[in-house]
Every structure is written in C-alpha cells, then in structure tokens.
Amino acid sequence: MTRSERAPSLALPRTTSTKKKATAKKAAAKRRSLLPHGFLQxxxxxxxxxxxxxxxxxxxxxxxxxxxxxxxxxxxxxxxxxxxxxxxxxxxxxxxxxxxxxxxxxxxxxxxxxxxxxxxxxxxxxxxxxxxxxxxxxxxxxxxxxxxxxxxxxxxxxxxxxxxxxxxxxxxxxxxxxxxxxxxxxxxxxxxxxxxxxxxxxxxxxxxxxxxxxxxxxxxxxxxASEAPGPAAKAPALPRGEGLTVVVNPNSGRNPINPTAQSSGPSHAERIGELLPGADVHVLTKGETAQQVAKDAIAKGAKAIGVCGGDGTVGAVAGVARESGVALALFPGGTLNHFAKALHLVDELHDGDAFAAAASAVEAGAATAVDAGVLSIGESQGVTVLNTFSVGIYPQLVEVREGLEDRLGKWLAAIVATLRTLPKAQPVDVVTADGRQQSLWSIFAGIDRYRPGGLVPAERVRVDDGVLDTRNAYAGTARRRLALVLRSAEQSVSSRLPLLGRLSGDGKKSRSSGFVTDQVQSLEFAVPQGTAIAHDGETVNASGRSDAKVPVVLTMHPGSLSVYVRPDRG
Structure with a gap:
C-alpha cells in the first residue's frame, strides 16, 4: 500500500474498543469470503x-x-x-x-x-x-x-x-x-x-x-403398524352385545368421554349401553368385587365377560375370564390403561372412540390371544398378572419417570429416574430357588418383552412373546451403584440401537455391573414377611404362616387369555 493510500496522519486515533470491533469485522468478512469456496465446489x-x-x-x-x-x-x-x-x-x-x-x-x-x-x-x-x-x-x-x-x-x-x-x-x-x-x-x-x-x-x-x-x-x-399386539384367537361374535356382561368400576381413573365428570363409571356404563344395547352392564356398588360379579355372570351363562376400569380391575376380571375360558372385552376406563395400550386399544394414532373399537370387535368376534402370568405369594391363591411384577424400588422409579416423560420422553426420563432414585434405595434380602441369599435393589418381571432396556422399562412390545422379561439390580457399594446406573443407561440406549446392543453384549452374561437381564418362563424366590410386592399397579405385603421367608412364584401362561380387539387396532 502506498503512502497516499494510507489514512491521513491527522486522523483521530482509534480507541481500543473501536479497534476490536474493526478487527472482528475484518475477521467476519474474511470468513464470509472463504465460505462460498468450499473444498469441493x-x-x-x-x-x-x-x-x-x-x-x-x-x-x-x-x-x-x-x-x-x-x-x-x-x-x-x-x-x-x-x-x-x-x-x-x-x-x-x-x-x-x-x-x-x-x-x-x-x-x-x-x-x-x-x-x-x-x-x-x-x-x-x-x-x-x-x-x-x-x-x-x-x-x-x-x-x-x-x-x-x-x-x-x-x-x-x-x-x-x-x-x-x-x-x-x-x-x-x-x-x-x-x-x-x-x-x-x-x-x-x-x-x-x-x-x-x-x-x-x-x-x-x-x-x-x-x-x-x-x-x-x-x-x-x-x-x-409393524408390531401387531398378538395372534388371532377364537371368540364368539355377539351382535348388539347379546350374551356379554360388562363389569364397570365407577371409581377407576379419569373419564376420557367427559373429563369434567366426578365419577367415570355412570358415563362409561351409559356409553357401553349405547354401543351394545344387548349387553348386561353392571356398575359395581359398595361391597361388591369385580372378580365375584364376573364369576356370577359366567355361572349364569354369560358367553363373554367385559370390564371397564383401571389395570387392577382389569386384572381381576381377566383372571376370571382366563380361568373360565371365555373371551374378555376391554373398555379402557383407568388412569394409565397399560394393558389397553399394549393391545393398541388406547392409541392417539387411531381417531375415534376406544369404546366403539372394542364394541365393534365384540360384534365381529375379532380377538387376539394374550399371554398372562400367574402370581402366588405364600399360601394365597394365584392371581393373574397382565403387565408387570416387581419387588424393591421399581414402583418409585416408575413414579419419577412418569413425572418426567412428558418433558423428556420415556427413554431419557427412565435414565434420569434411575439417577434420582437409586442413591436412596434400600435393598431387599431374598432367597433364590436354589437356596442362595442375595440382596437386591430391584426385581422386575414384565409379561412379555418390554422396552427400553435398563431398570425402568416403559412399554410392552407384544402380547405373545411367551416369556417373562426380568431385570434384576443387585445391591452393593457406591461403586456398584454407579456401575448399575451406567449399565442401565447403556441398556436403555442399546435397546434403541441394535448395533450398539450387539457390540456391548448381553446383560445376563455378567453381574459385574450389578444389572442382569434375562427372559424366563418362571420366577421363584422368597422374601421376608411384610415385603411390598407390586403387580399391575396394585401393592400387597408378603405374608405367610410363620416368621420364615415367604415364597413368591410367578409363572408365564402363553396365549391363555382371549381379548376382543378390532383387526385395525393390531
């Protein structure tokens, strides 16, 4: 640059901030001039x-x-x-x-x-x-x-x-x-x-x-679209609902038909009556149990049994239907409706009324075969389990996850729930079927496979896998807690990324992280008196005849329940 091209010597000196701004502008201009000319134009x-x-x-x-x-x-x-x-x-x-x-x-x-x-x-x-x-x-x-x-x-x-x-x-x-x-x-x-x-x-x-x-x-x-809930099953077609008895729990969940209603039962009963005028719709009253009403209806000749309520009510009536060999008509009336979601009866992808879908399946005789578990605690009679079974911190994990999943999604919420809950966990001492004593933070079993991987599975993949999806978290030192969190998070991610899952290996091959998964036909162990056991949203305390450990047995019964499901819901 010649002298004449330079700025006059009498020009005011630039301040430091002005110089910085000018330098920044030159750098930005240089970057812009280079950007259009990439490596491969x-x-x-x-x-x-x-x-x-x-x-x-x-x-x-x-x-x-x-x-x-x-x-x-x-x-x-x-x-x-x-x-x-x-x-x-x-x-x-x-x-x-x-x-x-x-x-x-x-x-x-x-x-x-x-x-x-x-x-x-x-x-x-x-x-x-x-x-x-x-x-x-x-x-x-x-x-x-x-x-x-x-x-x-x-x-x-x-x-x-x-x-x-x-x-x-x-x-x-x-x-x-x-x-x-x-x-x-x-x-x-x-x-x-x-x-x-x-x-x-x-x-x-x-x-x-x-x-x-x-x-x-x-x-x-x-x-x-890619995962039908299960295979077709035989069920009687009941035009107008003739021969169907529906048990309605008026105290279950929220009312999706009329959200402002204080009680969901009457509105649900009316809706079912409109859709299936030939059905016997029974709203539970004080002192009645869903299980006994269902048994009485079948004894009187009901061709199929229906239920409207939460997962606990559904499980009780489903147990009667399974034991009696009759088909179950499910009208989602609970808060979470996990079983109905697994059957795709409750799904935002399907416009319209889930009740209407169930009613049309009843009239058409369209049904699917569903796996169920049978749980025995101590000397008690076996109860039907449709969704999940757990001992330990799993219920708390679910509570935290459900509070986060609207903001984070189920997968990330599950990882955060593990991070928040595990440090406060109290282990449960169990005795395995072969007599070994072990201390665990959590025992989980899903009826059929669940996802994501990790400690907090959120959704069921199918209803006909024929296996119990178990996730066990073994108690230990602070280092074990950290390893467990990392392993659980890795399982959650790898369940979405099959290649990563193959590279990281199968969780059931090693207990070094404290987290072990497996798929089995039955689960058997014993717990101390008073241990809380959760299944399908219900919680019971283990009790037996003596102070000894209480035996707990969960057995898979593949395809043992027929549920009315309209074909386009599967």
Missing part, C-alpha cells in the same frame, strides 16, 4: 452439475407469476430464515395433543440436525458461488443476499426435515405440511438464492436426517 468439480443448474436457472428466472405472487414467495422465503416458520408450525402442532407434540418434537429435532449438517458441514465441504440473480426484478431479489456457500440449501434441508419428521409421527399432518415445505424449497430458486442442485441436495439431506432419526428412535406410527 460442485460447479468446478462437476461441470455437468453446472450445466444442469444453469438450464434450470434460465427457466426459473423466466417464470413470471406477477407482483403479488413474487412478493408472497419472497416473504415465504424470508419466513423460513432461521427456521422461524417451522418453529411456529411446531408450536401449533404441540397444541393439538400427544400426537401433535410427538410430531412437533421429531420435526424440530430433525430441523436442528439437518440445519447443522447443511450450514456447518455441507457448506464448508462443498460451498460454491451462489447465483447472481442479476436478471431478477426487485420484487424477487432478497434485500440482503446470503454470503454463505451455496451447496446445500439450508432452507430446503430444514423444510424437508420438518415435513418428514412430522409425517413419521403423524402422517396426515406431514401430508398437510409437505406443500408448504415444497413451496419453501421452490422459493429459494425463485428469489435467486440457490441453484437447483443446492435445493435438491438440501432436501435430500433433510429427508435423510429424519429417516435416520426414525431408525434410531422409531415413530409411534412405525411401532403400531
């Missing part, structure tokens, strides 16, 4: 791509839609800056319910990953110069053209990622959003911000990110 590396882009650009530049359309497309393109349009769309979806929140979470999560890959990795690796847009009218050109590299289009990647992510959880919503996503992609061509190859590459990246996300964390639609 598509137009220089592949001339065929350049020819294709130029041909498409000539056609899109020649498109004349009119001033109003040009303005609208320009505004749409600007609305997609920093994914603003997708954040708003995700917020709206989140207000529509559980299915909408899942779709919103997956869609925005896909946007975050796709945007990062496109703008940080893709543009650095490929980049390239953007179209000049010199021939476009002022109504079409961006006021401030982007200075980052051209390939791939970050706007297109985000648009495709959001639409695909939403469609994975809620296909109808994804189909509704797809035209908007396509319009955003086209807008980048219309305003001269990108070449066609940029848009195609960005859209492909967005779709790919969402699909990889589905492979890692399957969507609820994938789970329900």
């Amino acid at each position: 598509p137009h220089e590396k592949w001339p065929a791509v350049a020819r294709f882009d130029n041909k498409v650009a000539l056609r899109t530049d020649a498109v004349e839609l009119g001033p109003k359309a040009d303005t609208a497309i320009l505004r749409l393109s600007n609305a997609a800056d920093h994914s603003k349009i997708w954040i708003v769309a995700g917020g709206v979806l989140g207000l529509t319910g559980v299915r909408g929140r899942r779709a919103s979470t997956r869609g925005l999560g896909s946007v975050a990953v796709a945007s990062l890959l496109a703008n940080v990795v893709g543009k650095t690796l490929f980049g390239g110069d953007r179209p000049t847009g010199a021939g476009l009218s002022s109504l079409r050109r961006l006021v401030e053209p982007p200075r980052s590299g051209s390939f791939p289009s970050g706007h297109s990647a985000s648009a495709a990622a959001f639409a695909t992510g939403v469609a994975i959880e809620w296909p109808a919503a994804g189909a509704a959003i797809a035209p908007l996503a396509a319009a955003v992609c086209y807008s980048r061509l219309h305003v001269g911000a990108h070449w066609a190859s940029d848009v195609i590459g960005g859209a492909a990246l967005g779709v790919g990110v969402a699909l990889v996300g589905r492979a890692v964390v399957p969507g609820r639609a994938d789970i329900t």
Whole structure:
C-alpha cells in the first residue's frame, strides 16, 4: 500500500474498543469470503452439475407469476430464515395433543440436525458461488443476499426435515405440511438464492436426517403398524352385545368421554349401553368385587365377560375370564390403561372412540390371544398378572419417570429416574430357588418383552412373546451403584440401537455391573414377611404362616387369555 493510500496522519486515533470491533469485522468478512469456496465446489468439480443448474436457472428466472405472487414467495422465503416458520408450525402442532407434540418434537429435532449438517458441514465441504440473480426484478431479489456457500440449501434441508419428521409421527399432518415445505424449497430458486442442485441436495439431506432419526428412535406410527399386539384367537361374535356382561368400576381413573365428570363409571356404563344395547352392564356398588360379579355372570351363562376400569380391575376380571375360558372385552376406563395400550386399544394414532373399537370387535368376534402370568405369594391363591411384577424400588422409579416423560420422553426420563432414585434405595434380602441369599435393589418381571432396556422399562412390545422379561439390580457399594446406573443407561440406549446392543453384549452374561437381564418362563424366590410386592399397579405385603421367608412364584401362561380387539387396532 502506498503512502497516499494510507489514512491521513491527522486522523483521530482509534480507541481500543473501536479497534476490536474493526478487527472482528475484518475477521467476519474474511470468513464470509472463504465460505462460498468450499473444498469441493460442485460447479468446478462437476461441470455437468453446472450445466444442469444453469438450464434450470434460465427457466426459473423466466417464470413470471406477477407482483403479488413474487412478493408472497419472497416473504415465504424470508419466513423460513432461521427456521422461524417451522418453529411456529411446531408450536401449533404441540397444541393439538400427544400426537401433535410427538410430531412437533421429531420435526424440530430433525430441523436442528439437518440445519447443522447443511450450514456447518455441507457448506464448508462443498460451498460454491451462489447465483447472481442479476436478471431478477426487485420484487424477487432478497434485500440482503446470503454470503454463505451455496451447496446445500439450508432452507430446503430444514423444510424437508420438518415435513418428514412430522409425517413419521403423524402422517396426515406431514401430508398437510409437505406443500408448504415444497413451496419453501421452490422459493429459494425463485428469489435467486440457490441453484437447483443446492435445493435438491438440501432436501435430500433433510429427508435423510429424519429417516435416520426414525431408525434410531422409531415413530409411534412405525411401532403400531409393524408390531401387531398378538395372534388371532377364537371368540364368539355377539351382535348388539347379546350374551356379554360388562363389569364397570365407577371409581377407576379419569373419564376420557367427559373429563369434567366426578365419577367415570355412570358415563362409561351409559356409553357401553349405547354401543351394545344387548349387553348386561353392571356398575359395581359398595361391597361388591369385580372378580365375584364376573364369576356370577359366567355361572349364569354369560358367553363373554367385559370390564371397564383401571389395570387392577382389569386384572381381576381377566383372571376370571382366563380361568373360565371365555373371551374378555376391554373398555379402557383407568388412569394409565397399560394393558389397553399394549393391545393398541388406547392409541392417539387411531381417531375415534376406544369404546366403539372394542364394541365393534365384540360384534365381529375379532380377538387376539394374550399371554398372562400367574402370581402366588405364600399360601394365597394365584392371581393373574397382565403387565408387570416387581419387588424393591421399581414402583418409585416408575413414579419419577412418569413425572418426567412428558418433558423428556420415556427413554431419557427412565435414565434420569434411575439417577434420582437409586442413591436412596434400600435393598431387599431374598432367597433364590436354589437356596442362595442375595440382596437386591430391584426385581422386575414384565409379561412379555418390554422396552427400553435398563431398570425402568416403559412399554410392552407384544402380547405373545411367551416369556417373562426380568431385570434384576443387585445391591452393593457406591461403586456398584454407579456401575448399575451406567449399565442401565447403556441398556436403555442399546435397546434403541441394535448395533450398539450387539457390540456391548448381553446383560445376563455378567453381574459385574450389578444389572442382569434375562427372559424366563418362571420366577421363584422368597422374601421376608411384610415385603411390598407390586403387580399391575396394585401393592400387597408378603405374608405367610410363620416368621420364615415367604415364597413368591410367578409363572408365564402363553396365549391363555382371549381379548376382543378390532383387526385395525393390531
């Protein structure tokens, strides 16, 4: 630089802050000047791509839609800056319910990953110069053209990622959003911000990110569509519900038909009566038990037995149906309805009334064979277990997990619940079937396989696996607690990532971490008097005839219960 080109010597000296700002601006300008020229510039590396882009650009530049359309497309393109349009769309979806929140979470999560890959990795690796847009009218050109590299289009990647992510959880919503996503992609061509190859590459990246996300964390639609609850079973078709007796517990759960009602029973009974006018609907009164009412109905000739209530009521009536060899009609009326969810009777993917679905299955004679467990404690008569059995801290783990899963999702909530609960755990001393004395923090057995892996399984995979899915946490030192937390977390993650699961090995092969899983036909051990034992949401205390340990036996009975389920629910 010559002297004459330098700043006059009489110029005021720059302050330190001014110098810093100037230096920062120069550095930013240098970075921007380097960004378009990535390591692999598509137009220089592949001339065929350049020819294709130029041909498409000539056609899109020649498109004349009119001033109003040009303005609208320009505004749409600007609305997609920093994914603003997708954040708003995700917020709206989140207000529509559980299915909408899942779709919103997956869609925005896909946007975050796709945007990062496109703008940080893709543009650095490929980049390239953007179209000049010199021939476009002022109504079409961006006021401030982007200075980052051209390939791939970050706007297109985000648009495709959001639409695909939403469609994975809620296909109808994804189909509704797809035209908007396509319009955003086209807008980048219309305003001269990108070449066609940029848009195609960005859209492909967005779709790919969402699909990889589905492979890692399957969507609820994938789970329900790919995993029928169980095989078909024989059950009598009962038009109008003739020959069916339904036992209704008026004190169970919340009322999904009328959430403001104080008691769910009468409203549920009325609804069942409307759907199946030929059925005998019996609302429990004080002093009656669901089990005895069901037994009396079958003794009087009922062809099938129905139940409306929580998991405890369902288990009691299901036990009578299983022992009597009659089919069970399930009308979800509890708070959590775990068994109904396993059968896909309660599922936000299915529009309409779960009661209507159950009623149509009764009239059609459509049923599925379901596994059940039989639990004996001490000298007591065996009771039917439909969902889970546990001793130790599992109920507390579930309570903490359920308080977190709306915010974190079941999988992460399960890990956090383990971290919070295990440090306070008190071990239970048990005697195994072969006489060994052991100290455990938790014994869990699921009727059929559950997921995720780890100490806090959340959902049942099928209802016909024919195994007890056991998870045992052995007590020990503080180091053992830490190893147990890590092993449980690893199992939770690997249950979603099969490759990681194969690399990490099978939990039942080693007790070094204190966490052992297995799949068995029966579970047998003994516990001290008064030990709390939980099954299907109910808790009982172990008791026997003496001060000796109380024997506990849980046995799997595959396909021993027939439940009415409409075919499209499976």
